[in-house]
Amino acid sequence: MSAVRSGAATGVPRLTIIVAPSDPLELVGDLAALGPTGAVGFQVRAKEATTAELLALTTAVLAATRGAGAPVLVNDRLDVALAAGADGVHLGADDLPVARARAIADRAAPPGFLVGATCRDRDAVVAARAAGADYAGFGPVAVTTSKPGLPDPLGVDAVGRAAGVLPLVAIGGIGPDLARGAVAAGAHGVAVIGSVWRQPDPLDAAEALLGAV
Protein backbone atom coordinates (compact mmCIF):
# COMPACT_ATOMS: atom_id res chain seq x y z
CA MET A 1 0.00 0.00 0.00
CA SER A 2 1.19 3.50 -0.81
CA ALA A 3 2.40 5.65 2.07
CA VAL A 4 1.39 8.73 0.12
CA ARG A 5 -0.51 11.51 1.80
CA SER A 6 -2.96 13.63 -0.12
CA GLY A 7 -1.66 16.84 -1.57
CA ALA A 8 -4.96 18.49 -0.69
CA ALA A 9 -3.77 20.43 2.38
CA THR A 10 -1.61 22.75 0.31
CA GLY A 11 -3.01 22.03 -3.14
CA VAL A 12 0.53 21.17 -4.19
CA PRO A 13 0.75 17.56 -5.39
CA ARG A 14 3.17 15.12 -3.79
CA LEU A 15 4.14 13.82 -7.21
CA THR A 16 4.28 16.18 -10.19
CA ILE A 17 4.71 14.44 -13.52
CA ILE A 18 6.07 16.83 -16.10
CA VAL A 19 4.44 16.25 -19.48
CA ALA A 20 6.00 17.08 -22.85
CA PRO A 21 4.39 16.91 -26.30
CA SER A 22 6.22 13.66 -27.06
CA ASP A 23 4.83 11.80 -24.02
CA PRO A 24 2.02 9.25 -24.44
CA LEU A 25 -1.06 11.28 -23.53
CA GLU A 26 -3.19 8.16 -23.34
CA LEU A 27 -1.44 7.29 -20.05
CA VAL A 28 -2.11 10.62 -18.39
CA GLY A 29 -5.63 9.78 -17.19
CA ASP A 30 -4.47 6.57 -15.51
CA LEU A 31 -1.49 8.35 -13.94
CA ALA A 32 -3.83 11.03 -12.59
CA ALA A 33 -5.94 8.40 -10.87
CA LEU A 34 -3.04 6.95 -8.87
CA GLY A 35 -3.13 7.70 -5.15
CA PRO A 36 -5.54 9.90 -3.22
CA THR A 37 -7.17 12.85 -5.00
CA GLY A 38 -4.63 15.60 -5.54
CA ALA A 39 -1.59 13.47 -4.77
CA VAL A 40 -0.55 13.32 -8.42
CA GLY A 41 -0.38 16.44 -10.51
CA PHE A 42 1.00 17.43 -13.88
CA GLN A 43 3.08 20.23 -15.26
CA VAL A 44 2.78 20.83 -19.00
CA ARG A 45 6.24 21.74 -20.27
CA ALA A 46 6.77 22.26 -23.98
CA LYS A 47 9.84 24.41 -24.51
CA GLU A 48 9.73 24.32 -28.31
CA ALA A 49 5.98 24.62 -28.74
CA THR A 50 4.11 27.56 -30.13
CA THR A 51 1.60 29.26 -27.87
CA ALA A 52 -1.21 27.50 -29.72
CA GLU A 53 0.50 24.12 -29.32
CA LEU A 54 1.09 24.67 -25.60
CA LEU A 55 -2.54 25.68 -25.15
CA ALA A 56 -3.73 22.61 -27.04
CA LEU A 57 -1.52 20.27 -25.02
CA THR A 58 -2.63 21.85 -21.74
CA THR A 59 -6.28 21.54 -22.76
CA ALA A 60 -5.74 17.88 -23.61
CA VAL A 61 -4.02 17.15 -20.29
CA LEU A 62 -6.79 18.95 -18.41
CA ALA A 63 -9.43 16.92 -20.25
CA ALA A 64 -7.65 13.66 -19.48
CA THR A 65 -7.16 14.40 -15.78
CA ARG A 66 -10.19 16.43 -14.64
CA GLY A 67 -12.15 13.37 -13.54
CA ALA A 68 -9.36 12.41 -11.15
CA GLY A 69 -9.03 15.90 -9.67
CA ALA A 70 -5.34 16.12 -10.50
CA PRO A 71 -3.88 19.64 -10.54
CA VAL A 72 -2.46 20.69 -13.90
CA LEU A 73 0.10 23.48 -14.03
CA VAL A 74 1.75 25.10 -17.04
CA ASN A 75 5.49 25.67 -17.18
CA ASP A 76 6.70 29.21 -17.97
CA ARG A 77 3.46 30.69 -19.31
CA LEU A 78 0.87 32.32 -17.06
CA ASP A 79 -1.12 33.52 -20.06
CA VAL A 80 -1.55 29.98 -21.33
CA ALA A 81 -2.39 28.67 -17.85
CA LEU A 82 -5.14 31.28 -17.51
CA ALA A 83 -6.44 30.74 -21.03
CA ALA A 84 -6.65 26.98 -20.53
CA GLY A 85 -8.24 27.18 -17.08
CA ALA A 86 -5.27 25.34 -15.58
CA ASP A 87 -4.60 25.15 -11.86
CA GLY A 88 -1.35 27.03 -11.79
CA VAL A 89 1.91 28.07 -13.34
CA HIS A 90 5.56 27.22 -12.68
CA LEU A 91 8.00 30.11 -13.12
CA GLY A 92 11.78 30.19 -13.34
CA ALA A 93 14.41 32.87 -13.62
CA ASP A 94 13.64 33.58 -17.31
CA ASP A 95 9.89 33.76 -16.81
CA LEU A 96 7.43 36.34 -15.51
CA PRO A 97 8.50 37.50 -12.02
CA VAL A 98 6.57 35.72 -9.31
CA ALA A 99 5.14 38.91 -7.78
CA ARG A 100 3.74 40.03 -11.16
CA ALA A 101 2.29 36.61 -11.81
CA ARG A 102 0.73 36.48 -8.35
CA ALA A 103 -0.88 39.89 -8.85
CA ILE A 104 -2.33 38.88 -12.22
CA ALA A 105 -3.48 35.50 -10.97
CA ASP A 106 -5.19 37.08 -7.96
CA ARG A 107 -7.26 39.19 -10.36
CA ALA A 108 -7.79 36.71 -13.16
CA ALA A 109 -7.70 33.19 -11.76
CA PRO A 110 -9.96 31.36 -9.33
CA PRO A 111 -8.86 31.08 -5.69
CA GLY A 112 -6.34 28.31 -5.20
CA PHE A 113 -4.45 28.99 -8.43
CA LEU A 114 -0.88 27.86 -7.73
CA VAL A 115 2.24 29.86 -8.50
CA GLY A 116 5.47 27.89 -8.23
CA ALA A 117 8.97 29.32 -8.36
CA THR A 118 12.29 27.66 -9.15
CA CYS A 119 14.68 28.04 -6.21
CA ARG A 120 18.19 26.77 -5.56
CA ASP A 121 18.76 27.84 -1.94
CA ARG A 122 16.92 28.91 1.18
CA ASP A 123 17.24 32.64 0.50
CA ALA A 124 15.54 32.15 -2.85
CA VAL A 125 12.73 30.26 -1.16
CA VAL A 126 12.27 33.10 1.35
CA ALA A 127 12.16 35.59 -1.55
CA ALA A 128 9.71 33.43 -3.47
CA ARG A 129 7.40 33.29 -0.48
CA ALA A 130 7.57 37.07 -0.08
CA ALA A 131 6.69 37.44 -3.76
CA GLY A 132 3.62 35.29 -3.34
CA ALA A 133 4.71 31.84 -4.47
CA ASP A 134 2.79 28.83 -3.20
CA TYR A 135 5.66 26.39 -3.53
CA ALA A 136 9.30 26.23 -4.55
CA GLY A 137 10.58 23.87 -7.21
CA PHE A 138 13.94 23.03 -5.67
CA GLY A 139 16.77 21.63 -7.71
CA PRO A 140 18.49 20.11 -9.46
CA VAL A 141 18.83 17.81 -6.47
CA ALA A 142 20.78 15.24 -8.49
CA VAL A 143 22.27 14.85 -11.95
CA THR A 144 19.72 14.91 -14.74
CA THR A 145 19.84 14.46 -18.49
CA SER A 146 16.41 16.01 -18.96
CA LYS A 147 17.50 19.67 -18.96
CA PRO A 148 20.84 21.00 -20.19
CA GLY A 149 22.76 23.86 -18.66
CA LEU A 150 21.83 23.35 -15.04
CA PRO A 151 24.21 24.10 -12.15
CA ASP A 152 25.82 21.26 -10.21
CA PRO A 153 23.43 19.11 -8.21
CA LEU A 154 22.41 20.63 -4.89
CA GLY A 155 22.03 17.35 -3.01
CA VAL A 156 19.47 16.26 -0.46
CA ASP A 157 21.17 18.20 2.34
CA ALA A 158 20.31 21.42 0.53
CA VAL A 159 16.65 20.37 0.62
CA GLY A 160 16.90 20.11 4.39
CA ARG A 161 18.50 23.54 4.66
CA ALA A 162 15.76 25.14 2.55
CA ALA A 163 12.81 23.36 4.15
CA GLY A 164 10.17 24.96 6.34
CA VAL A 165 9.58 28.16 4.38
CA LEU A 166 7.36 27.03 1.50
CA PRO A 167 6.37 23.55 0.36
CA LEU A 168 9.43 22.29 -1.52
CA VAL A 169 9.05 20.24 -4.68
CA ALA A 170 12.37 18.51 -5.24
CA ILE A 171 13.37 18.11 -8.88
CA GLY A 172 16.28 16.80 -10.90
CA GLY A 173 17.32 13.17 -11.13
CA ILE A 174 14.64 12.06 -8.69
CA GLY A 175 13.76 8.36 -8.52
CA PRO A 176 12.02 6.50 -5.71
CA ASP A 177 15.06 6.37 -3.39
CA LEU A 178 15.87 10.02 -3.78
CA ALA A 179 12.18 10.92 -3.49
CA ARG A 180 12.10 9.16 -0.13
CA GLY A 181 15.28 10.96 0.93
CA ALA A 182 14.03 14.36 -0.20
CA VAL A 183 10.77 13.99 1.71
CA ALA A 184 12.65 12.77 4.78
CA ALA A 185 14.78 15.92 4.49
CA GLY A 186 11.68 18.12 4.48
CA ALA A 187 10.40 18.27 0.90
CA HIS A 188 6.65 18.31 0.36
CA GLY A 189 6.95 16.33 -2.86
CA VAL A 190 8.86 15.73 -6.05
CA ALA A 191 8.63 16.56 -9.75
CA VAL A 192 9.92 14.14 -12.35
CA ILE A 193 10.41 13.50 -16.02
CA GLY A 194 12.70 10.54 -16.63
CA SER A 195 11.73 8.36 -13.69
CA VAL A 196 8.24 8.13 -15.17
CA TRP A 197 8.48 8.67 -18.91
CA ARG A 198 11.78 6.90 -19.54
CA GLN A 199 10.73 3.77 -17.64
CA PRO A 200 9.41 0.62 -19.34
CA ASP A 201 6.11 0.93 -17.45
CA PRO A 202 5.34 4.55 -16.56
CA LEU A 203 2.35 3.58 -14.41
CA ASP A 204 4.38 1.16 -12.29
CA ALA A 205 7.15 3.74 -12.05
CA ALA A 206 4.75 6.45 -10.89
CA GLU A 207 3.28 4.09 -8.29
CA ALA A 208 6.75 3.44 -6.94
CA LEU A 209 7.37 7.18 -6.70
CA LEU A 210 4.06 7.75 -4.96
CA GLY A 211 4.92 5.08 -2.46
CA ALA A 212 8.09 6.99 -1.67
CA VAL A 213 6.63 10.46 -1.04
Ligand SMILES: Cc1ncc(COP(=O)(O)OP(=O)(O)O)c(N)n1
Ligand atom coordinates in the same frame (compact mmCIF):
# COMPACT_ATOMS: atom_id res chain seq x y z
C1 LIG B 1 8.61 21.83 -10.01
C2 LIG B 1 9.60 22.48 -10.92
N1 LIG B 1 10.73 22.98 -10.41
C3 LIG B 1 11.64 23.57 -11.22
C4 LIG B 1 11.42 23.65 -12.57
C5 LIG B 1 12.38 24.34 -13.49
O1 LIG B 1 11.81 25.53 -13.99
P1 LIG B 1 12.76 26.57 -14.80
O2 LIG B 1 13.90 26.89 -13.93
O3 LIG B 1 11.92 27.69 -15.26
O4 LIG B 1 13.23 25.71 -16.03
P2 LIG B 1 12.32 25.12 -17.20
O5 LIG B 1 11.52 23.98 -16.65
O6 LIG B 1 11.41 26.21 -17.67
O7 LIG B 1 13.27 24.67 -18.25
C6 LIG B 1 10.23 23.11 -13.06
N2 LIG B 1 9.92 23.15 -14.37
N3 LIG B 1 9.33 22.53 -12.23
Ligand SMILES: Cc1ncsc1CCOP(=O)(O)O
Ligand atom coordinates in the same frame (compact mmCIF):
# COMPACT_ATOMS: atom_id res chain seq x y z
C1 LIG C 1 13.10 20.93 -15.69
C2 LIG C 1 14.14 20.66 -14.68
N1 LIG C 1 14.58 21.66 -13.87
C3 LIG C 1 15.51 21.23 -13.01
S1 LIG C 1 15.85 19.58 -13.19
C4 LIG C 1 14.73 19.46 -14.46
C5 LIG C 1 14.50 18.20 -15.21
C6 LIG C 1 13.98 17.08 -14.33
O1 LIG C 1 13.91 15.90 -15.09
P1 LIG C 1 14.31 14.48 -14.48
O2 LIG C 1 13.26 14.12 -13.50
O3 LIG C 1 14.32 13.55 -15.67
O4 LIG C 1 15.68 14.61 -13.88
Ligand SMILES: [Mg+2]
Ligand atom coordinates in the same frame (compact mmCIF):
# COMPACT_ATOMS: atom_id res chain seq x y z
MG1 LIG D 1 10.83 28.11 -16.88
